[in-house]
Amino acid sequence: MPLTPPIAPDIIENLIGRIPTSSFINGDFIGGETDLSVENPATGEEIIKVASADAAKIGMEALDAACESAADWAATTPRHRSEILRRAYELCLERADDLALTMTMEMGKPLAEAYGEVNYGAEFLRWFSEEAVRMSGRFRPAPAVADQDILVYSQPVGPTLLITPWNFPFSMGTRKIGPALAAGCTVVLKPANLTPLSSLLLMEILRDAGVPAGVVNCVVTKDSSTLSSTLMEDPRLRKISFTGSTPVGRTLLSQASQHVLRTSMELGGNAPFLVLESADIDKTVAAAMAGKFRNNGEACTAANRIYVHRKVAEEFTTAFTAKVEALVLGNGLDEGTTLGPLIDRNAVEKCQELVDDAVSKGAQAVLGGDAAEGAGHFYPATVLTNVPRTARVNQEEIFGPVAPIIVCDTVDEMVEVANDTEFGLMSYVCGQDIDQVRDVVGRIESGMVAVNVGVASDPSAPFGGVKESGIGREGSHEGLNEYLELKYVRVG
Template identity: 65%
Template sequence: MPDLPTITPETVADLVDRLPRSSWIGGRWIHGRDGSDRPGANSDTDRPGAASGTAVSLAAEDLAVEDPATGETLVTIAAASDGAAAGLAALDAAAEAQASWAATTPRERSDILRRAFELLHARADDLALTMTLEMGKPLAEGYGEVSYGAEFLRWFSEEAVRTPGRLRPAPAAADQLMFVDSRPVGPCLLITPWNFPLSMGTRKIGPALAAGCTVVLKPAGMTPLSSLLLVEILEEAGVPHGVVNCVVTPQSKEMSAAVMADPRLRKVSFTGSTPVGKGLLRQAAEHVLRTSMELGGNAPFLVLPSADLDVAAEAARLAKWRNNGEACTAANRFYVHSSVAEEFTRRLAQVADSLVEGPGIEPESTLGPVISAKALSEMQELVDDAVERGARIVTGGEALDRPGHFYPATVLADVPADARVCREEIFGPIAPVVVMDDVDEMIAAANSTEFGLMSYVMAEDHREIARAVRGIASGMVAVNVGVASDPAAPFGGVKESGVGREGSHEGLAEYLETTYVRMAL
């Protein structure tokens, strides 16, 4: 990671002035790149929609993007006020481009994705600062996400030329062959969350493009800027017009409903909450769409009797407070064996106290604000509920009195199992510690949730590790590490944490259909 640059008000103003501020459909900024061409809600002004230049009427409205470190508007986007119309215009463009994009060679698609990987690194300063400003993460973590997000483009540039297929003799017919081919699913709707605004886009777009699919990207309304920069970079890398489209609209439900009701769409990939994912799955059933759902989490963090507490404390720092605690993989419930509970809790509090809360643009900041005033209020409600039920605040526990949405790194001890902080996904910098006397009891508690995305196990004894890993119902398990996500590994959960996998070989397969051909010689 490069040395962090000095961020001044002039640096921010220069970046904001250069950011795209409009949806990207069919190879065009539909309201001008700077959003200045904004027909009103009752306008019938035609706007280009499809790759061929088909005209559609897309009215615009102002969408304010807030800086959570100040609570003030960072920039105003020309958002599509009619989400359904904008979504269908983007699908027009994607559907029109689908056949030609699928006909490109895997090597062509690979080369484009590789160029995009290189351009992301070349634009790292802009991308990292944009994420810090619109989402709040420390600038160092913004650079980390650029590297992580770019790796999906590099990985799938390599996977593009390894599309699976096979040819073999028919077992019971000497004069026949069996040919199994892989083909792109078709146009895809990709819906990304606000907490990792760049890498969640590349994690979906990379395999879709590698497989030969066109896409309609719907970024979160709170953090659209990183996605708009991403599509600008993809166009510079050589992605043909209509292959990647990005719609910014406050009407998310209306947009997704309209696009998913259109039979031209063949897949939807969503990262977000379980309730929203369930609704999308119900809509997907109408046309039997392929689905990838990366949904909510409630990750248990088990500290077993043999744990190295130095290792466990460092893993906890990353698992709990990376990205301001706003990650679906974040450690949510700390189940600590009684034999090490007092010492681990002490070390966990030391880690929390060592974090520096502040705007992400300040180089000394290691914990930024939560995303919104609503999120800040929810943090306090969770802590207050736990305390009312008997929990004890070890450190933190009260919102900071300063501009922006800052909540301190908080450690709670003596937390009862029925506290909301143990039952709900926290999505913030609160660490509740529950002490238990038995390893099997800890494993049972880890499984006592409808979620099953990520789990953490801290232990040195290989028998304890095996016992926990085999017993926990989770799509991913991190042993003695605080971060497990990797573009080369399959990311996804079990139970109500989702269906499908992103990353690795499985990530490409999510965008491919299998065709079987029987051939007489």
């Protein structure tokens, strides 16, 4: 049975004593001076110190290990790779208590949501264990030459650099490592220095599942830019996959051009949530709660702008605000908590700036609106109404529990304002008029659309955006193809 809050101190102490505290290179945790403090955002207190590696030196050791093991790993059978990934999936579930508790401590999400991420993240390993044996290829006669044939098959891209964010510290690693290993690629993982502990536990799992030394490496360092630039200058690296902000993504894309690296970029979002006049309000409120407040609102897919048709605006706002008011803000390890802290003080200040800007331009904070005092990095669930289009919350990713509601008079207006952004990752549409919903879905500029639901992420579906929200897809069959190169052979 999963652990339930409150968690006994001896359980936490025992876990902390077992968490690795250094980078993982060529099958081993390499040790080093522990000088990087990992803090609990709910308390502001240190959980543990880990070693921040010399980015250039240890980064090159990691790439060396990945390159030295690349040929042997690529030569393994898809079935062999599949069985290792399946074992890793099983170990994730067996160690779910450790993974979930670690995530809540280092990132802040409520413990129940952390268990949800364990299941979600583990599923990428299972999904790609199944996809490993289904790599596509084809063979056919040449259409214009009688005695020649065309053969097309896939090969692994080669050594890859994977850079993951802090908001989903476990599943972002499995979402990238799963397809890379399934395809026959070796990897260097760079987790966020705010939340490295989940990734280090994942390294243990992969090693115990049978991943050979050097195939997966993990570099924990405060000097992220030096690590990425050093590795990307090396022509042996053949791919980079990054999840994070659009400005950093632009920089990495520029650096990737030097050696024409394959790139996968899952960048920022500014997701609109459209409430059509035909919406079922109860279902729509449930979807809005999940879309906005899951993961403390710290998700690139979070509903950022809630556009409501005027005919249902009052009914939706009243019902939604009542549900938001029922959220319980607190430490994710405490009983009853349904909304945890933000990752750091900067995140709290950003939310406050956005709320103050909206209010200064005419919006009303009908709930919340002021940062919580005391220890930890808490911001209360906030509902803003009468938000003008000039407010910053309409242009900037919030990454927190602030829900701006904007009333629109027509569906055309809703689509127009929804598309009025450089981002195009996720959108939400709620309505019961199927013809109208289909029309809106077709006109929305985003890589993913959730209809009458608040969570759409699924390892079996292609995750990714358009415009400045990214390049490529993660999950599904497309996720495996991101780590494969096609080879065409003419057979005479």
